[in-house]
Amino acid sequence: MNRRLLWPALALVALLVLNLVVTPSFFELRIRDGHLFGSLVDVLRNGAPTVLIALGMTLVIATRGIDLSVGAVAAIAGAVACTHLAGGGDAVTGMVLALLVCAVLGLWNGFLVAVLGIQPIIATLVLMIAGRGVAMLLTEGQIVTVDDDVFRQVGAGFVVLPVAILISLAVLGGVALVTRRTALGMLIESVGVNPEASRLAGVRARTIIWTVYVFAALCAGIAGLMISSNVNAADANNAGLWIEMDAILAVVIGGTLLTGGRYSLLGTLLGALTIQTLTTTVYTIGVPPTATLVFKAAVVIVVCLLQAPRGAPVPRREPEVVGS
Amino acid sequence: MTEPLTAAQPQPLVDLRGMSVEFPGVKALREVDFRLFPGEVHALMGENGAGKSTLIKALTGVHAPSAGRITLDGAPVSFTGPAQAQAAGISTVYQEVNLCPNLSVAENILLGREPRRLGAINGRAMRARAARLLGRMGLTIDPASALGNHPIAIRQLVAIARAVAVDARVLILDEPTSSLDTDEVDELFRIIRVLRDDGVAVLFVTHFLEQVFAISDRVTVLRNGSRVGEYDTARLTRIELVSAMIGRELGALAEVERRTGDRHAAPTPLLRAQGLGRTGAIAPFDLDLHAGEVVGLAGLLGSGRTELARLLFGADRADTGRLLLDGRPLRLRSPRAAIARGIAFSSEDRKAEGLVTDLTVRDNMILALQAARGWARQVPRRTADELVATYVERLDIRPADPDAVVATLSGGNQQKVLLARWLITRPRLLILDEPTRGIDVGAKAQLQRVIADLAAEGMAVLFVSAELEEVVRISDRIVVLRDRHKVAELSGAGAGVDEVLELIASGRTTAEVGGR
Amino acid sequence: MTALAVPRVPSRFLPVIATFVVFVLTFGAGSVRYEGFASGQIVANLFIDNAFLVVLAVGMTFVILTGGIDLSVGAVVALATMIAAATLRAGWPAWLTILAVLGTGSVLGLGMGLMIHKLRVQPFIATLAGMFLARGLCFVISEESLSIKDPVFRAVATETIELPGEVTITYSVLIALAVVGIAAYVLHLTRFGRSVYAVGGSESSATLMGLATGRVKVGVYVISGFCSALGGLLFSFYMLSGYSLHAVGLELDAIAAVVVGGTLLSGGVGYVVGSVVGVLVLGTVQTIISFEGTLSSWWTKIVIGVLLLAFIALQRLIVHRQRDL
Incomplete structure (x- = not known):
């Protein structure tokens, strides 16, 4: 599509080829009981929550923001749904309730950023720290296990492909559609590139910023439901731990700059898949899986090196005016 | 000298x-x-x-x-x-x-x-x-x-x-x-x-x-x-x-004839400012703007010309005085409110306050229209394409590529994109703050011609420029500012460069010369 | 105009004073509610239990003062405990182990600083890479928890110093306090320290003033890396083990302590002493919650979140007031 997608795409292809060389069966897909299995499917399934959260993060970052609280929000979503189920509630109500709570949390973040004008990184740090506490408060510090067929579908179900993949793709498609079919995408970029010019053109920046934080929180909520559904439990401490970092990384690898402006949903998808494939690759080539983090660090550094010449954020400095 | x-x-x-x-x-x-x-x-x-x-x-x-x-x-x-x-x-x-x-x-x-x-x-x-x-x-x-x-x-x-x-x-x-x-x-x-x-x-x-x-x-x-x-x-x-x-930019624009003759200003003012002012920016002033005329704002840098223009658009809030639109009081809380009432403002600083440089010509052009509609109701693609094509042609924007990123355009073409953004909103009052700054002579002449045409079509235009020759040439009336005060208002037909120069330079305040 | 000298409003001290007031209030609340809370030993315990966090917060203060952030500190602490445990197990003498740990931390900090300065990578991303790297190296060393049996480490860990009033403290406390003293000296009495504030106040101005902003920006990450490694050593004295999952999320505690301690996250304003009081506030909250049997530990996080919010709001107010001048 464009140059910015080149590097993430190349990285992904390189990883896939590496896998193919090490384990020739990597690309094999089998159908059993009408379900599709294979390493590639696993990559997609395990990466689904990251993809979701990274999508929300992409829009937030496009407005010059960042949302550190998504991991905690994911944990809260799982906690709300599971405690509702454990209390004898119905799965659908539980999930709707969870997403409603997430929307409120998104509104809170948006309020701090758009209305109070607090730096996004700090504003969302509050919920990042307090959110885990809230999740633990809901589960009373226990790992709440549930056994519900409907709820299990979200993370572990299959409709040919794992349901988690389908949900992520649906959200991706939905966002792509909404940002293209409405003016949301353009207005997000316009606010991200030049907030003052946008204000003078009559753009309601506040509404836009609020929208993206709510959207990010909803994505985090769905991801949280997936994570807890996958293990049939809500683990307030560990669900979605560091997923915000993976998501930010995915966005950056995907070519969206942390300084806001032009974003690429496709790039983010590629970024998230690269990270997930990396994790899988490390596993398949026989390195202890725990060393994945070292490789992730290497990827960040390489990406930064590649982006450095053109994508370097300019330090705080008044814009230079030619002439005058 | x-x-x-x-x-x-x-x-x-x-x-x-x-x-x-x-x-x-x-x-x-x-x-x-x-x-x-x-x-x-x-x-x-x-x-x-x-x-x-x-x-x-x-x-x-x-x-x-x-x-x-x-x-x-x-x-x-x-x-x-x-x-x-x-x-x-x-x-x-x-x-x-x-x-x-x-x-x-x-x-x-x-x-x-x-x-x-x-x-x-x-x-x-x-x-x-x-x-x-x-x-x-x-x-x-x-x-x-x-x-x-x-x-x-x-x-x-x-x-x-x-x-x-x-x-x-x-x-x-x-x-x-x-x-x-x-x-x-x-x-x-x-x-x-x-x-x-x-x-x-x-x-x-x-x-x-x-x-x-x-x-x-x-x-x-x-x-x-x-x-x-x-x-x-x-x-x-x-x-x-x-x-x-x-003063006198030697002969560069001599070919743009003075063309205020074919315009007819409406008898009642479209926008009327009464004692409008903002501390530290511009002393309270009165100003009437009529449909179908170009009002020029002359004064040196720092005389309050940009500040005056921003007040009329609600980019800054006035702390004294009031505005009347069609004779009815108007409160401008934000640029958004001004745009909704048919006022458009193109800033002097087109990079910092005008263009969204990473976006395309098309996106930049329809930004204000889109913002007015809200994000949910996208300007239909076909409408957008038609509008963009119309103004690319009318303003002679080059390259004539709606998908070109604005940052790659020359200064003159960037300015035209910005002008197009506002024309697309079909404003009744167009405020242009130094639209011709830093652009080449050809583009300058084109812009001046477009402004004259717009006024002839019945738009009210407030034109701010640092170049006196230009202001005198295209304005029906000239408002002179000095040290953040409005010091004079001249009928353009009678005003010469020398007269305005003198007003800007000296401390002399004329009573309203000419009037309407 | 010459008489325009504005009366000195100590607004820059306001956040630190507020932090101190919050500390006194929380501690006072604990004293009123629980018998035996208001003892010297409880205060000493605050220092003993949080010595490593004090050191981390000091390093973080340097970074945040320049307007940066360091997400790697928790991971570097874990790495430090792992290196210590592994090298001691391999028979290295304690002094060599300590040097190796401090060296590793500083080099990691140097790497991140260079990435930020030379490649203009945002601090957030660069230190995120550092966090992944340090945490990953832990796992490479060992996935198991390694206990530390070295006599020197054990001695430092267990020996206590008797203070008047039957209060005892550990050597870690002394080390932490020494770090605070040195940091305060560097920040306030050296050109490097003042340049740290200048860069945080306005990097472009600092450059135009002819200060070596690059050296300052790299330097603070080296200091933070060093402090993280030292904090890691104190942590290994405290735990007497090395483990890859030690100190998970500790960077958030360090950042919270610094912010609650009155340092502006946008840089340029703050004091190490504030950060120390910030650590004490967090420690007191934790102590109260452990005294209150019925309150569960997660309230700690919620309270820290609320405190963080309160201080951010306070800072916004102060910044607004200054801008209005």
Whole structure:
């Protein structure tokens, strides 16, 4: 599509080829009981929550923001749904309730950023720290296990492909559609590139910023439901731990700059898949899986090196005016 | 006009010969000569884009000149940055004071040169030294107080103290007075005189005429990157100075005929400002804008012309007076409210406040229309394409590619994109703040023609420009601003450049000349 | 105009004073509610239990003062405990182990600093990479928890110093306090320290003033890396083990302590002493919650979040007031 997608795409292809060389069966897909299995499917399934959260993060970052609280929000979503189920509630109500709570949390973040004008990184740090506490408060510090067929579908179900993949793709498609079919995408970029010019053109920046934080929180909520559904439990401490970092990384690898402006949903998808494939690759080539983090660090550094010449954020400095 | 000085004088401390500075696509400075003598205050004058900052930056090593040479005290020099220039005795104090508000006054003066004892900074000695420096300038600021707690005027003086602390032989003051009130300016001038009498060469950039005559010994005027002349202040009149700055652009646009004849202003005003004003920006003024006429806003940089325009659009909020639209009171809380009522405003700073440079021509053009509709109701693609195509053609935007990223366009075409953005909203009142600044002559003529056509079609246009010829040529009425006051309103048909020049330059206030 | 000298409003001290007031209030609340809370030993325990966090917060203060952030500190602490445990197990003498740990931390900090300065990578991303790297190296060394049996480490860990009033403290406390003292000296009495504040106040101004902003920006990450490694050593004295999952999320505690301690996250304003009081506030909250049997530990996080919010709000107010001048 464009140059910015080149590097993430190349990285992904390189990883896939590496896998193919090490384990020739990597690309094999089998159908059993009408379900599709294979390493590639696993990559997609395990990466689904990251993809979701990274999508929300992409829009937030496009407005010059960042949302550190998504991991905690994911944990809260799982906690709300599971405690509702454990209390004898119905799965659908539980999930709707969870997403409603997430929307409120998104509104809170948006309020701090758009209305109070607090730096996004700090504003969302509050919920990042307090959110885990809230999740633990809901589960009373226990790992709440549930056994519900409907709820299990979200993370572990299959409709040919794992349901988690389908949900992520649906959200991706939905966002792509909404940002293209409405003016949301353009207005997000316009606010991200030049907030003052946008204000003078009559753009309601506040509404836009609020929208993206709510959207990010909803994505985090769905991801949280997936994570807890996958293990049939809500683990307030560990669900979605560091997923915000993976998501930010995915966005950056995907070519969206942390300084806001032009974003690429496709790039983010590629970024998230690269990270997930990396994790899988490390596993398949026989390195202890725990060393994945070292490789992730290497990827960040390489990406930064590649982006450095053109994508370097300019330090705080008044814009230079030619002439005058 | 006064003859440029050629009289024999002592050797200049700073001597610039044939300086040229080029940026991609722009010649910011063309073969400019400039001399600065020890013990003089030398004013550097010119409108936006004249090349004042570029000249200073070329002198202090921020920009590398493409041609020309600098000698300091007779010896050729070339600096690679402000630090080097500072080491050679050339200190600069910028308009947006470059100090650290979180540190104390003493630290700001002596940062990097703090007195030390046994390796540790000696706070007491530092404060004492700072107090001495401030005292020499006749200031009694507490050196231990935080800089951020002081008003901007004091910060400016602290910046000067810092510049002087390095034993500067040349002190460059880049628009130091733009945010100071009269008393503060007097104080600044007192200090400048003290320094001058010590033999420091002071280069003083300003756009206030009074100040030039109050403080400077000599004046150099720049226009469009070229030197217009070097004058002895004592033998220069205001009118000469103003016409050197903004007057007569020689024959460049002679082919754009004056075309106000075929326009008919509506009898009742579309927008009426009564006693509208904002403290520190523009004194309360009355102004009527009629459909079908072009009102020109003339005045020097800093006269309040941009501030006036911004009030009419709600970009800033007025704190006195009121606005009437079609005779009904109108409160503008935001630009959004103004746009909803058919007012459009194209900012003078098209990069910072106008264009979204990373987006395409199409996106930039429909931004205001889209914003008015809200994000949920996208302007249909076909409508957008038609609108964009219409204005690309009408305004002759090149390249005629709606998907081109705006940052890649030339200044003139960027300006046209911005104009198109507002025309697409079908405004009743179009406010254009320096739409022709920094663009080439051809594009300028095209824009002027478009503006005339729009008025003929019944739009009300408020046209702000730094170029007097241009204002006089296309306006039906001219409003003259000086020192943040509206001083006159002239009928364009009767007004000549000379008359407006005189109003801008002198203190004379005419009653409304001509009227409607 | 010459008389325009504004009366000295110590607004820059306001956040630190507020932090101190919050500390006194929380501690006072604990004293009123629980018998035996208001003892010297409880205060000493605050220092003993949080010595490593004090050191981390000091390093973080340097970074945040320049307007940066360091996400790697928790991971570097874990790495430090792992290196210590592994090298001691391999028979290295204690002094060599300590040097190796401190060296590793500083080099990691140097790497991140260079990435930020030379490649202009945002601090957030650069230190995120550092966090992944350090945490990953832990796992490479060992996935198991390694206990430390070295006599020197054990001695430092267990020996206590008797203070008047039957209060005892550990050597870690002394080390932490020494770090605080040195940091305060560096920040306030050296040119490097003042440049840290200048860069945080306005980096472009600092450059125009001819300060070596690059060296400052790299330097603070080296300091933070060093402090993280030292904090890691104190942590290994405290736990007497090395483990890859030690100190997970500790960077958030360090950041919270610094912010609650009155340092502006946008840089330029703050004091190490504030950060120390910030650590004490967090420690007191934790102590109260452990005294209150019925309150569960997660309240700690919620309270820290609320405190963080309160201090951010306070800072906004102060910044607004200054801008209005």
